Amino acid sequence: xxxxxxxxxxxxVVVTVAFFAxxxxxxVPFLLVASYYFYMQWDWKFAFLIGSVTWAxxxxxxxxxxxxxxxxxKAWLWMALVVSLGVLFFFKYFNFFxxxxxxxxxxxxxxxxxxxxxxxxxxxxxxxxxQALSYPIDVYRGDxxxxxxxxxxxxxxxxxxxLIAGPIERASTLLDQFKEKHRFDIxxxxxxxxxxxxxxxxxxxxxxxxxxxxDEIYAAPELYDGSTLLLATYFFAFQIxxxxxxxxxIAIGSARILGFNLSKNFALPYLATSIADFWRRWHIxxxxxxxxxxxxxxxxxxxxxxxxxxxxxxxFVVSGVWHGAAWTFVVWGALHAAYYVVQWVWNKLVPTPTNxxxxxxxxxxxxxxxxVVLAWVFFRAESIGDAWLVVTTILTDTGAMPDLGPSxxxxxxxxxxIVFLMGIQVLQSRGWISLYFSPSRFPPAMRAAGAAMLxxxxxxxxxxxxxxxxxxx
Amino acid sequence: xxSNPIITRLKxxxxxxxxxxxxxxxxxxxxxxxxxxxxxxxxxxxxxxxVLLVGHSHVVLGVDKTLLERELGQPVANYARAGAQLxxxxxxxxxxxxxxxxxxRAIVFGVDNHLFTAKGLSANSYSQFYPHMGDPLVxxxxxxxxxxxxxxxxQISHLARYDDVLLNAAIRGWMxxxxxxxxxxxxxxxxxxxVASGDFRRISIDDAQVAHMEAFLDESEQKGWPVxxxxxxxxxxxxxxxxxxxxxxxxxxxxxxxxxANVTFIDLREPWQHREEFFIDPLxxxxxxxxxVTADLSRKIAPLIPGAxxxxx
Numbered sequence: 001x002x003x004x005x006x007x008x009x010x011x012x013v014v015v016t017v018a019f020f021a022x023x024x025x026x027x028v029p030f031l032l033v034a035s036y037y038f039y040m041q042w043d044w045k046f047a048f049l050i051g052s053v054t055w056a057x058x059x060x061x062x063x064x065x066x067x068x069x070x071x072x073x074k075a076w077l078w079m080a081l082v083v084s085l086g087v088l089f090f091f092k093y094f095n096f097f098x099x100x101x102x103x104x105x106x107x108x109x110x111x112x113x114x115x116x117x118x119x120x121x122x123x124x125x126x127x128x129x130x131q132a133l134s135y136p137i138d139v140y141r142g143d144x145x146x147x148x149x150x151x152x153x154x155x156x157x158x159x160x161x162x163l164i165a166g167p168i169e170r171a172s173t174l175l176d177q178f179k180e181k182h183r184f185d186i187x188x189x190x191x192x193x194x195x196x197x198x199x200x201x202x203x204x205x206x207x208x209x210x211x212x213x214x215d216e217i218y219a220a221p222e223l224y225d226g227s228t229l230l231l232a233t234y235f236f237a238f239q240i241x242x243x244x245x246x247x248x249x250i251a252i253g254s255a256r257i258l259g260f261n262l263s264k265n266f267a268l269p270y271l272a273t274s275i276a277d278f279w280r281r282w283h284i285x286x287x288x289x290x291x292x293x294x295x296x297x298x299x300x301x302x303x304x305x306x307x308x309x310x311x312x313x314x315x316f317v318v319s320g321v322w323h324g325a326a327w328t329f330v331v332w333g334a335l336h337a338a339y340y341v342v343q344w345v346w347n348k349l350v351p352t353p354t355n356x357x358x359x360x361x362x363x364x365x366x367x368x369x370x371x372v373v374l375a376w377v378f379f380r381a382e383s384i385g386d387a388w389l390v391v392t393t394i395l396t397d398t399g400a401m402p403d404l405g406p407s408x409x410x411x412x413x414x415x416x417x418i419v420f421l422m423g424i425q426v427l428q429s430r431g432w433i434s435l436y437f438s439p440s441r442f443p444p445a446m447r448a449a450g451a452a453m454l455x456x457x458x459x460x461x462x463x464x465x466x467x468x469x470x471x472x473x
Numbered sequence: 474x475x476s477n478p479i480i481t482r483l484k485x486x487x488x489x490x491x492x493x494x495x496x497x498x499x500x501x502x503x504x505x506x507x508x509x510x511x512x513x514x515x516x517x518x519x520x521x522x523x524v525l526l527v528g529h530s531h532v533v534l535g536v537d538k539t540l541l542e543r544e545l546g547q548p549v550a551n552y553a554r555a556g557a558q559l560x561x562x563x564x565x566x567x568x569x570x571x572x573x574x575x576x577x578r579a580i581v582f583g584v585d586n587h588l589f590t591a592k593g594l595s596a597n598s599y600s601q602f603y604p605h606m607g608d609p610l611v612x613x614x615x616x617x618x619x620x621x622x623x624x625x626x627x628q629i630s631h632l633a634r635y636d637d638v639l640l641n642a643a644i645r646g647w648m649x650x651x652x653x654x655x656x657x658x659x660x661x662x663x664x665x666x667x668v669a670s671g672d673f674r675r676i677s678i679d680d681a682q683v684a685h686m687e688a689f690l691d692e693s694e695q696k697g698w699p700v701x702x703x704x705x706x707x708x709x710x711x712x713x714x715x716x717x718x719x720x721x722x723x724x725x726x727x728x729x730x731x732x733x734a735n736v737t738f739i740d741l742r743e744p745w746q747h748r749e750e751f752f753i754d755p756l757x758x759x760x761x762x763x764x765x766v767t768a769d770l771s772r773k774i775a776p777l778i779p780g781a782x783x784x785x786x
Contacts, residue, residue, distance in 0.1 A: 455497050459633040
């Protein structure tokens with residue numbers, strides 16, 4: 001059941017009406033059932049998997065809280081880590097490592113006996129395992145108390161708006177909300193619906209349109225010149241942003257209607273003026289997860305410069321691998337780590353002024369954007385070889401007009417939509433248009449009319465629905 | 474009397490919802506009407522007493538409407554849509570005739586080797602007709618062809634009836650732009666590779682399609698519409714892919730023309746099919762090619778259309 005489908009809209013309406021109509025004590029169990037129903041629309045068998053991960057983490061949290069013995073606490077934490085990361089490793093990375101070992105063995109003239117396993121990747125596995133795992137870690141650290149109710153904890157793990165592709169929540173941000181009494185609030189409903197409409201617009205009008213061109217070009221990059229590959233890569237930068245942020249927007253909007261607050265996941269990332277700034281704005285919930293559970297335990301920045309750099313590399317490479325079991329994602333993460341370190345060195349050499357001029361800000365945005373775009377090549381390409389071909393062709397074979405595909409009219413619409421998106425984002429950054437429920441300078445009637453215009457845009461320019469890119473992660 | 478606090482609380486959101494709904498329908502209907510007018514102009518559906526062109530992408534790109542109007546001295550309605558199959562073309566002719574019951578001067582019906590091949594062209598060609606779903610003929614076809622929910626959505630929103638092709642056509646209709654603006658150059662080696670790999674649409678002659686064509690030609694004879702079965706050129710290499718079945722199709726087209734007094738088979742393939750520089754791909758003419766073919770078409774049909782000027786004289 002895709003967010004960009006009528007089935008989801010009907011599902012959300014039914015769940016919302018039923019949720020607020022039923023007595024308080026039934027609401028959390030109802031959300032649990034509804035969330036499992038939502039998840040089982042993809043593959044009912046994986047409900048057992050998510051159930052197992054849920055139970056293991058809940059049990060670990062409970063046991064950790066029950067005992068003062070450090071060894072026992074650590075043992076239960078390890079159990080949660082092994083179960084959660086074991087599930088993630090088996091379903092997502094087994095074949096990647098298996099085939100990498102096979103290639104290495106065969107290159108050395110040796111026989112490799114472990115067969116390829118036809119494993120189906122459970123949708124959202126990277127998201128729900130991380131969300132579940134944060135709980136026993138928080139209990140172990142004393143950052144959160146144990147949750148006595150398995151029903152409540154299970155609902156926290158499978159809460160349908162953010163189950164498949166985040167935002168990745170933590171016990172402190174979401175679990176406790178299931179203890180609160182939620183009442184229907186018409187203002188929250190209105191703002192939630194507006195965010196859902198904006199998310200749908202980004203998905204079916206911008207991301208899916210750009211995706212048609214990007215898929216065509218990246219399917220056979222050797223057939224195209226540098227300017228075409230560059231255009232496809234620019235388009236991909238906006239495609240992936242619109243696709244992923246659209247999912248987050250619809251998730252946050254859906255949860256808001258039901259009375260829940262999910263974390264902000266994107267904050268105008270292409271207006272970032274540096275790589276560090278970009279990572280404060282892009283996939284915020286994952287960045288925050290890695291900071292809390294990987295970067296700080298490694299020592300963060302309270303270590304020597306060399307160790308700090310090592311920590312940065314580890315976090316970014318692990319973040320790359322989290323996205324997918326392929327060397328392209330490793331390079332993507334490594335590139336961002338390199339950017340981060342280069343930026344640190346630059347800041348040491350050229351201190352950033354307190355009030356930079358407008359052109360310095362714009363230059364920072366352009367450099368950051370293009371660095372991010374270069375990394376997206378590796379994120380999107382089918383292989384390292386393809387990515388390298390794209391990069392070298394862009395750098396060496398430019399000058400010709402790009403191949404705009406079968407319709408110049410469609411290409412013109414695509415470019416106009418990107419300009420429209422960036423225009424909206426500039427207005428959001430200046431506080432004219434609401435960003436995640438912040439105040440807007442436009443009166444409510446104008447905002448309502450604006451939402452109606454977006455629906456008109458979806459009707460006129462929307463293309464047939466396809467799955468969200470981040471579902472594969 | 475004190476007002477109910479719940480009603481007071483809901484008053485503003487209800488008003489905002491009303492504003493949003495009204496804004497949506499106002500824009501949807503207003504922009505929808507503008508687009509529909511542009512589309513009618515593009516297809517020439519606003520044009521009575523016209524020479525009607527029906528066909529698919531071969532006709533869209535292969536016949537220069539403006540030039541043909543100039544050559545014939547007659548208005549021309551280029552009602553051709555990319556992906557239109559035989560039944561779609563018949564529907565388009567009937568649609569035009571329904572709009573202008575006494576205004577069909579002649580019908581130039583685009584034909585090709587795949588005219589009677591039911592499979593392989595776009596499976597959802599019906600979607601190109603959504604903007605005209607209010608027409609009884611088109612509406613009943615859509616009811617049969619379109620999925621129920623798709624049909625209902627487009628009843629609610631007029632803007633949802635358009636895709637990029639139709640939107641582009643509507644804008645071009647308002648701008649009076651019928652130019653063939655598609656770029657590209659035919660690459661024989663690409664076609665050769667596709668043929669070698671078997672990756673091409675095969676010709677077949679489906680009896681049901683033939684029957685539909687015969688019924689349409691009978692109807693045209695009854696109504697007194699002159700019909701020209703115009704074979705718009707494709708490349709000679711494409712014609713040579715399946716020569717036997719292609720010859721069968723040509724024989725069938727000639728037989729249909731012979732069987733109906735009002736029908737003429739116009740073969741435009743020679744000499745243009747050998748001019749590779751006139752094609753953007755194996756099937757479609759470029760702007761220069763379309764001008765040459767249009768002039769040729771005009772020379773061949775002008776003497777047969779009542780009131781048309783014969784540019785050859």
